[in-house]
Amino acid sequence: MCEIITKEFLLEIAIIFVKIGILFGAVMALAGILTWAERKMSALMQDRVGPNRASIFGFSLWGLFHPAADGIKMVAKEDFVPDKADKVLFTLAPMLALVPVFVILAFIPFGDYLQIGNLKIQLQISDLPLSLFLFLAISSLAIYGAFLGGWSAKNNFGLLGAVRAAAQMISYEVVLGLTLVGIILVYGSGSIQEIVKKQGEMLFGFLPSWGIVYQFPAFILFLVAAVAENKRTPFDIVEGESEIIGYFVEYSSMRFAMFMFSEFAEIVVVSMIASALFLGGWQVPFLNETGFAFPGGILITINHNIVALIQTTAFAGKTVFMAWLLLLIRWTLPRFRFDQLMKLCWKGLLPLSLANIVLTSAILQWLGSGK
Amino acid sequence: MKITKINNRNLSFAEKIYLSEIVKGMIVTARHFFANLFHPSRIITVQYPEKKIPLSEAARFRTRHRLKKRKNGDAKCVACYMCQTACPADCIDIEAGEKEESIAEKYPVKFEIDLSRCVMCGFCVEACPEDAIAMDTLIIPGGAESRQELKLSLESLLLDSAETSERGAVNRRISAMSMQNAERKLKNAK
Numbered sequence: 090m091c092e093i094i095t096k097e098f099l100l101e102i103a104i105i106f107v108k109i110g111i112l113f114g115a116v117m118a119l120a121g122i123l124t125w126a127e128r129k130m131s132a133l134m135q136d137r138v139g140p141n142r143a144s145i146f147g148f149s150l151w152g153l154f155h156p157a158a159d160g161i162k163m164v165a166k167e168d169f170v171p172d173k174a175d176k177v178l179f180t181l182a183p184m185l186a187l188v189p190v191f192v193i194l195a196f197i198p199f200g201d202y203l204q205i206g207n208l209k210i211q212l213q214i215s216d217l218p219l220s221l222f223l224f225l226a227i228s229s230l231a232i233y234g235a236f237l238g239g240w241s242a243k244n245n246f247g248l249l250g251a252v253r254a255a256a257q258m259i260s261y262e263v264v265l266g267l268t269l270v271g272i273i274l275v276y277g278s279g280s281i282q283e284i285v286k287k288q289g290e291m292l293f294g295f296l297p298s299w300g301i302v303y304q305f306p307a308f309i310l311f312l313v314a315a316v317a318e319n320k321r322t323p324f325d326i327v328e329g330e331s332e333i334i335g336y337f338v339e340y341s342s343m344r345f346a347m348f349m350f351s352e353f354a355e356i357v358v359v360s361m362i363a364s365a366l367f368l369g370g371w372q373v374p375f376l377n378e379t380g381f382a383f384p385g386g387i388l389i390t391i392n393h394n395i396v397a398l399i400q401t402t403a404f405a406g407k408t409v410f411m412a413w414l415l416l417l418i419r420w421t422l423p424r425f426r427f428d429q430l431m432k433l434c435w436k437g438l439l440p441l442s443l444a445n446i447v448l449t450s451a452i453l454q455w456l457g458s459g460k
Numbered sequence: 461m462k463i464t465k466i467n468n469r470n471l472s473f474a475e476k477i478y479l480s481e482i483v484k485g486m487i488v489t490a491r492h493f494f495a496n497l498f499h500p501s502r503i504i505t506v507q508y509p510e511k512k513i514p515l516s517e518a519a520r521f522r523t524r525h526r527l528k529k530r531k532n533g534d535a536k537c538v539a540c541y542m543c544q545t546a547c548p549a550d551c552i553d554i555e556a557g558e559k560e561e562s563i564a565e566k567y568p569v570k571f572e573i574d575l576s577r578c579v580m581c582g583f584c585v586e587a588c589p590e591d592a593i594a595m596d597t598l599i600i601p602g603g604a605e606s607r608q609e610l611k612l613s614l615e616s617l618l619l620d621s622a623e624t625s626e627r628g629a630v631n632r633r634i635s636a637m638s639m640q641n642a643e644r645k646l647k648n649a650k
């Protein structure tokens with residue numbers, strides 16, 4: 090027997106797999122529900138009823154069966170590959186769009202830690218010291234999915250869509266990265282878990298020191314850049330569902346579903362990142378490791394595992410709220426023209442995010458806490 | 461061609477940076493969202509075809525067909541095939557039968573209108589020499605789960621027909637009116 094494979098090692102592996110399973114399942118479920126929520130919410134915003142016909146034994150549950158019905162429909166459709174398409178890349182592209190989104194999940198802390206006996210389980214799949222940078226690096230890989238999808242189909246419209254997608258995503262990638270520099274400066278760390286932990290402190294005793302408080306402009310810029318990365322309205326010139334032809338013209342069946350699903354999974358991941366960096370992640374105001382500690386000196390002690398549960402629930406709540414906000418943005422704003430889009434990025438957001446960095450550093454220096 | 465140049469209002473600074481306007485817009489949509497979420501009765505959608513908005517009596521739409529009846533309850537139709545010939549959608553299917561002791565010796569044994577193909581053009585009403593078919597039931601057809609359900613049989617066509625009604629001539633009256641209008645316009649033009 091090999092000595093490296095000890096009991097502890099196996100346990101650790103098992104725990105990691107369980108964590109992956111739970112987080113992956115939660116994100117998949119939320120993304121699936123989002124496909125329904127998007128339709129239902131847009132309907133409610135426009136004084137309509139929305140999907141309500143798919144039913145099982147006469148129960149339609151506000152149309153909750155529609156995602157399932159969509160899934161069945163997608164599977165049943167013909168899986169068409171154009172004659173001239175590059176078969177390998179054509180098959181690879183949807184996967185390249187989907188995989189990076191799920192890889193990012195590994196760095197997202199969804200809670201502090203659980204204490205079972207003398208086993209301490211971190212509620213994060215892997216805590217890397219520079220996970221924020223890795224997040225940026227991996228999220229930029231998603232461009233390959235979009236670009237290869239348009240390129241490999243050998244369809245001119247698809248190619249044009251792919252070029253638009255690449256131009257837009259690369260441009261907004263820059264802004265996305267720069268807005269996060271402010272966060273890194275304030276919290277002095279590149280690890281998302283570390284940043285979330287620092288957000289647990291209180292400012293003046295009552296204001297939670299969340300990213301949105303310290304870095305409000307960065308939050309707005311991040312939101313804009315994230316929506317653009319996500320390729321949804323107002324930045325959906327890339328695909329333009331209703332009239333312009335996007336990079337996935339030639340896709341059908343499950344391959345198309347993968348593109349579609351990656352978009353919704355991306356909403357979830359963006360919401361998670363945004364709530365981790367700007368809304369305090371799993372932090373609940375006045376809740377620390379052992380229980381609530383209110384300013385008046387009132388202490389309520391709670392078992393740490395229950396605290397962790399509350400924190401994870403809070404994180405889920407914040408994520409759902411962010412996803413709701415993203416849907417609201419998507420169904421409120423009209424689309425940008427492509428030149429407006431580029432102008433907004435290079436002449437508007439980029440200088441603003443640079444100014445944010447300069448200002449943040451200056452203030453930190455002035456306060457004498459430049460780390 | 462004359463070119464009109466429209467000078468758009470100059471945007472204020474707050475409008476130029478979008479932000480405040482975007483927030484305003486999102487407040488509007490969010491308000492609708494929550495209002496409809498908590499008071500679903502606000503939504504005005506009607507669950508067609510389970511529920512329908514009844515048309516007003518005065519409505520002059522072409523609606524589902526009916527066959528008119530004679531005093532003795534027989535169909536007025538003499539199975540002359542005029543409507544079937546006129547129908548552009550080819551959706552009327554008539555079979556004629558003979559009758560000895562009746563006012564008209566021909567009558568329809570089968571009279572079927574396939575509403576899934578009907579384009580509601582009213583040509584059948586125009587074509588009928590006996591004024592036996594009308595489109596004035598104020599029932600808007602649609603929403604069936606099988607094609608068979610959309611086939612109107614002779615019985616269902618005769619169902620809600622009492623005597624020849626004033627409403628029966630709706631189509632004619634409309635076309636007569638439009639003819640008059642056209643003539644008047646022609647005169648005025650001269």
Ligand code: SF4
Nearest residue numbers: 547578579581582584
């Ligand atoms: S309304 Fe027009 S299409 Fe319909 S049955 Fe009459 S002639 Fe045919």
Ligand code: SF4
Nearest residue numbers: 537538540541543588
């Ligand atoms: S044109 Fe009139 S009379 Fe002739 S078959 Fe049709 S409904 Fe009957």
